[in-house]
Amino acid sequence: MALTQQVSLENNFGETSTFPDAYIKINEVQVTKTVSTAYVWTMSSKDGQVLTSKPYQFTADLEGENHLRQGYLHLKTLPEFADATDC
Numbered sequence: 001m002a003l004t005q006q007v008s009l010e011n012n013f014g015e016t017s018t019f020p021d022a023y024i025k026i027n028e029v030q031v032t033k034t035v036s037t038a039y040v041w042t043m044s045s046k047d048g049q050v051l052t053s054k055p056y057q058f059t060a061d062l063e064g065e066n067h068l069r070q071g072y073l074h075l076k077t078l079p080e081f082a083d084a085t086d087c
Contacts, residue, residue, distance in 0.1 A: 001072055003084035007042055009051060019044050024084060026071045036060035038071035
């Protein structure tokens with residue numbers, strides 16, 4: 001499971017690069033009783049380089065479905081992933 005969407009990123013020189021089919025995947029999920037963290041990689045393409053790495057916290061249902069899937073469902077509720085599609 002992963003997401004794809006157009007992503008624009010600014011580099012240290014103030015230049016913006018746009019990646020029309022950026023690949024967004026959860027690299028790792030850490031789950032505790034109180035908070036869970038999905039470590040998300042944004043990549044230039046499915047097999048491309050990692051552009052960003054960022055943690056996102058969410059509350060996992062410990063008795064619910066796969067925690068990785070729960071992480072993706074949470075990401076899709078966030079404004080920055082509003083245009084993302086499943087891939």
